[in-house]
Amino acid sequence: MSALLTVENLKVHYPTRSGLIQAVRGVSFTLGRERLGIVGESGSGKSQTGRAIMGLTAPQALISADRLEFQGQDLLTLSPRERRALRGRRIAMILQDPKYSLNPVMTIGRQIVETLRTHESVTKAEAKRRALEMLEAVQIRDPERVFGLYPHEVSGGMGQRAMIAMMLICGPELMIADEPTSALDVTVQLEVLNILDGLVAKRGMGLIFVSHDLRLVSSFCDRVLVMYAGRVVEELSSGALSEAKHPYTRGLLDCVPKVGESRHPLPVLDRKPEWAA
Amino acid sequence: MTVTTTSPSLPPGRKHRKTEKILLDIGRFLVVLVTTYLGLLAVTFFIGRVIPIDPVLAVLGDRAPASAIARVREEMGLDLPLWQQFFLYVRQILSGDFGTSVLTTNPVLTDIARVFPATLELATFGTVIGTLLGIPLGVLAAVKRGTLIDQLVRLVGLVGYSVPIFWLALLSLLLFYAKLGWVAFPGRIDIVYEYTFTPITQIFLLDALLQRQWDVAWDVFRHIVLPGSLLGYFSMAYISRMTRSFMLNELAQEYVVAARAKGLSESRIIWSHALRNAAVPLVTVIALSYAGLLEGSVLTETVFSWPGLGLYITNSLQSADMNAVLGSTLAIGSAFIALNLLSDLLYRTLDPRTRTR
Amino acid sequence: MTTGLDTPVLSRREWLLSDRPASRLQAQLGRAYMVWLRFSANRLALAGLGIILMLIVVALFADVLAPHNPVQGDLRNARLLPPGTGSYLLGTDDQGRDILSRLIHGSRLTLAVVVLVAIIAAPLGLLVGTVSGYAGGWVDAVLMRITDIFLAFPKLVLALAFVAALGPGIENAILAIALTSWPPYARMARAETLGVRHSDYIAAVRLMGASPFRIVLRHVMPMCLSSLIVRVTLDMAGIILTAAGLGFLGLGAQPPLPEWGAMIASGRRFILDQWWVATMPGIAILIVSLGFNLLGDGLRDALDPREAGQ
Numbered sequence: 001m002s003a004l005l006t007v008e009n010l011k012v013h014y015p016t017r018s019g020l021i022q023a024v025r026g027v028s029f030t031l032g033r034e035r036l037g038i039v040g041e042s043g044s045g046k047s048q049t050g051r052a053i054m055g056l057t058a059p060q061a062l063i064s065a066d067r068l069e070f071q072g073q074d075l076l077t078l079s080p081r082e083r084r085a086l087r088g089r090r091i092a093m094i095l096q097d098p099k100y101s102l103n104p105v106m107t108i109g110r111q112i113v114e115t116l117r118t119h120e121s122v123t124k125a126e127a128k129r130r131a132l133e134m135l136e137a138v139q140i141r142d143p144e145r146v147f148g149l150y151p152h153e154v155s156g157g158m159g160q161r162a163m164i165a166m167m168l169i170c171g172p173e174l175m176i177a178d179e180p181t182s183a184l185d186v187t188v189q190l191e192v193l194n195i196l197d198g199l200v201a202k203r204g205m206g207l208i209f210v211s212h213d214l215r216l217v218s219s220f221c222d223r224v225l226v227m228y229a230g231r232v233v234e235e236l237s238s239g240a241l242s243e244a245k246h247p248y249t250r251g252l253l254d255c256v257p258k259v260g261e262s263r264h265p266l267p268v269l270d271r272k273p274e275w276a277a
Numbered sequence: 278m279t280v281t282t283t284s285p286s287l288p289p290g291r292k293h294r295k296t297e298k299i300l301l302d303i304g305r306f307l308v309v310l311v312t313t314y315l316g317l318l319a320v321t322f323f324i325g326r327v328i329p330i331d332p333v334l335a336v337l338g339d340r341a342p343a344s345a346i347a348r349v350r351e352e353m354g355l356d357l358p359l360w361q362q363f364f365l366y367v368r369q370i371l372s373g374d375f376g377t378s379v380l381t382t383n384p385v386l387t388d389i390a391r392v393f394p395a396t397l398e399l400a401t402f403g404t405v406i407g408t409l410l411g412i413p414l415g416v417l418a419a420v421k422r423g424t425l426i427d428q429l430v431r432l433v434g435l436v437g438y439s440v441p442i443f444w445l446a447l448l449s450l451l452l453f454y455a456k457l458g459w460v461a462f463p464g465r466i467d468i469v470y471e472y473t474f475t476p477i478t479q480i481f482l483l484d485a486l487l488q489r490q491w492d493v494a495w496d497v498f499r500h501i502v503l504p505g506s507l508l509g510y511f512s513m514a515y516i517s518r519m520t521r522s523f524m525l526n527e528l529a530q531e532y533v534v535a536a537r538a539k540g541l542s543e544s545r546i547i548w549s550h551a552l553r554n555a556a557v558p559l560v561t562v563i564a565l566s567y568a569g570l571l572e573g574s575v576l577t578e579t580v581f582s583w584p585g586l587g588l589y590i591t592n593s594l595q596s597a598d599m600n601a602v603l604g605s606t607l608a609i610g611s612a613f614i615a616l617n618l619l620s621d622l623l624y625r626t627l628d629p630r631t632r633t634r
Numbered sequence: 635m636t637t638g639l640d641t642p643v644l645s646r647r648e649w650l651l652s653d654r655p656a657s658r659l660q661a662q663l664g665r666a667y668m669v670w671l672r673f674s675a676n677r678l679a680l681a682g683l684g685i686i687l688m689l690i691v692v693a694l695f696a697d698v699l700a701p702h703n704p705v706q707g708d709l710r711n712a713r714l715l716p717p718g719t720g721s722y723l724l725g726t727d728d729q730g731r732d733i734l735s736r737l738i739h740g741s742r743l744t745l746a747v748v749v750l751v752a753i754i755a756a757p758l759g760l761l762v763g764t765v766s767g768y769a770g771g772w773v774d775a776v777l778m779r780i781t782d783i784f785l786a787f788p789k790l791v792l793a794l795a796f797v798a799a800l801g802p803g804i805e806n807a808i809l810a811i812a813l814t815s816w817p818p819y820a821r822m823a824r825a826e827t828l829g830v831r832h833s834d835y836i837a838a839v840r841l842m843g844a845s846p847f848r849i850v851l852r853h854v855m856p857m858c859l860s861s862l863i864v865r866v867t868l869d870m871a872g873i874i875l876t877a878a879g880l881g882f883l884g885l886g887a888q889p890p891l892p893e894w895g896a897m898i899a900s901g902r903r904f905i906l907d908q909w910w911v912a913t914m915p916g917i918a919i920l921i922v923s924l925g926f927n928l929l930g931d932g933l934r935d936a937l938d939p940r941e942a943g944q
Binding site for chain 2: 054056084085086087088089092093095096097100101102103104105106114115118119150152153163166167
């Protein structure tokens with residue numbers, strides 16, 4: 001099987017004054033050219049898993065894994081320099097809120113061009129042409145204008161499209177999307193998701209979609225991992241959501257109200273210490 | 278008015294709003310400028326005319342002849358109500374009449390014009406040193422947070438915040454001038470050159486370099502290096518501390534994570550992303566530090582016999598020359614106001630978010 | 635794990651750190667204890683606190699501690715003696731006075747300056763800021779414009795001019811420094827007030843019929859106190875330095891008062907041969923302002939962990 005990414009027993013620990021905090025405690029999965037969702041509540045370690053794959057955890061983090069391979073390349077033994085060369089070119093990441101994740105004092109165009117020129121030696125004109133192409137690919141109607149705008153001058157949905165453009169311009173094989181639509185208005189969420197979905201499908205990329213929204217993820221991904229307290233408690237194919245067995249997953253599913261349903265008493269999410277064990 | 282069809286093209290209305298906003302900005306700018314300056318005048322008026330029991334004595338000194346006292350009393354309009362006096366005072370200051378100095382017998386404005394370039398040169402020298410050292414040190418401390426370098430930068434900054442400048446000046450004179458003989462003292466330039474060297478801009482270092490008089494330039498440098506570096510140290514303490522704090526703030530932002538995810542090198546992230554953002558508030562800090570040095574020169578110039586505004590103020594204080602003291606206060610106050618407005622303008626040009634949309 | 639449900643006997647520490655305080659007092663003490671824990675973990679801050687406590691002790695017991703008379707020297711036998719001569723630990727000045735004794739007595743002046751300036755400037759700034767922030771509207775606009783005007787002025791030079799008009803002397807120096815140092819407190823208090831003005835608890839107090847005066851005094855001002863204390867502590871060093879500067883220029887305390895800045899000025903003439911006369915008071919100023927800076931930094935980090943280390 002030609003796996004894009006193999007993760008085996010990944011652990012992310014943070015040493016603090018009051019002891020070791022175990023953010024991720026042995027996560028394993030393999031990813032082909034498919035869409036994998038990682039779901040969990042805040043603090044479940046889903047974002048830390050994504051960042052560990054990117055190599056973007058805080059400097060004091062201790063990362064260990066039996067295997068952490070990207071296309072047969074062991075990520076853990078790479079030098080920081082080689083790791084950096086992968087980022088943005090072959091593995092990219094989309095962050096939650098474009099309001100904070102785009103540099104406020106740089107035009108959108110420059111930020112997109114910067115990714116390209118970091119990894120490929122192209123002329124300025126060529127870089128601009130490709131950036132405009134990329135803006136068009138994320139369905140921005142007036143790329144020339146948006147190219148020269150600052151992040152605060154565009155809406156959230158537009159900003160997130162610019163973010164996608166910035167991260168996809170080098171044609172990465174793996175994309176990690178960390179809550180890419182959580183900060184957006186509900187009306188533009190689907191738009192952005194569709195754009196992302198279309199590009200992932202067209203380019204045959206692998207996608208890790210990190211979110212707290214189980215239904216959104218299951219409608220969008222091929223497979224879903226449910227994380228709790230740093231561990232994967234259940235793996236589901238998205239069609240088989242109703243077959244979820246783990247009480248935590250069931251709890252997550254039951255959180256969502258259905259039309260015409262009576263909710264008395266309101267269900268509370270169970271958290272049992274033995275699930276984390 | 279009846280409802281008219283709105284044209285689908287936005288630009289004219291938009292342009293109108295833009296000009297409106299610019300006009301509003303200019304208006305606000307002027308209000309700030311005028312009220313601040315009136316406030317400054319009110320304070321100096323209060324100090325010069327209201328606090329002293331007899332302002333005429335305060336202006337002329339107690340050895341002035343009776344006729345002069347009577348004339349000045351009338352000139353100052355001391356029999357008028359206070360607000361009219363203030364009005365007269367404002368008019369007088371705005372016409373450039375700061376009164377006459379008892380000590381030098383020159384018009385105060387002439388004196389200030391003569392001594393101010395020396396202070397400007399000193400403060401600029403200090404600010405350049407402070408900025409060139411303070412920003413890299415602050416960035417380094419923020420990037421290497423918690424390490425020995427960070428502690429060292431912090432210590433240097435703390436001492437800068439805690440040491441009396443005039444005391445450090447005395448000790449450094451003792452060391453570098455008296456014991457080691459590395460620097461020249463006192464004044465701005467050696468007496469030998471004072472007659473052969475004709476400055477144009479009154480910024481001696483610049484003048485000497487422009488005229489290619491290398492020996493003069495070297496002499497001027499030997500004079501300015503010690504007081505200038507001292508001021509530079511204080512400026513550096515302030516700038517490095519603020520840079521560190523701004524950079525820590527910026528490095529914790531999400532766009533830094535995004536820049537890393539793009540695969541940028543750490544140095545590019547630090548210097549061209551984070552620092553570019555930190556530069557926005559840093560402009561204000563540098564302007565404040567520059568203003569602080571203009572003021573700090575009062576204590577430094579006294580120690581180094583530097584013939585600038587600070588020495589002029591101290592000498593005037595010693596002879597209770599109120600016109601000169603208040604004139605200098607106005608001069609430094611005006612410089613403060615100008616620097617404040619300048620930093621405001623720079624802030625706006627550096628931060629696209631404050632530009633008109 | 636024990637199964638008994640009888641009330642456990644808590645240690646004092648546990649009582650303080652309880653997350654279910656039984657009384658308001660316990661909650662307040664618990665909070666204070668947390669702040670102290672954070673503060674005391676910072677060794678530099680503790681050093682700063684130690685320096686300030688020392689200053690207070692020395693100022694209180696100056697009469698007992700000083701080995702010699704601070705104003706009357708031994709002109710015949712003890713002029714300009716180097717440190718360590720006989721009973722003169724830090725040497726003597728040109729009047730034959732023991733420098734150590736003068737420094738010890740001078741600590742009273744230093745303490746008086748910072749305390750008085752703080753007592754005048756901090757409440758003034760707090761009042762202007764809270765009223766401005768709570769009232770809003772044109773009151774706010776006018777008060778803040780005045781504050782900004784004062785902020786735009788050169789503090790030291792303005793203090794100089796004030797003292798020049800009022801006449802030299804320590805009281806006038808204190809007044810001049812206080813008059814130029816309130817604006818930052820006003821700005822800060824206003825920002826804090828704007829933060830709480832629309833909070834629910836203020837609305838609740840208002841619904842209960844509290845007058846604006848009472849709301850500002852009892853419910854808004856206390857919210858500003860912790861940041862005000864930090865800010866004032868951090869400013870103490872600057873106040874000491876300004877006072878010393880005025881003293882150095884002969885505008886602060888007048889002779890024979892043992893004010894540290896004035897002592898440096900009088901030692902200036904002997905700097906080449908009798909370096910200690912000017913050096914010792916400078917070291918005293920440096921240590922005390924360093925103490926205030928360290929204390930202020932520590933307090934800020936302890937009271938506002940969010941900004942710790944910045």
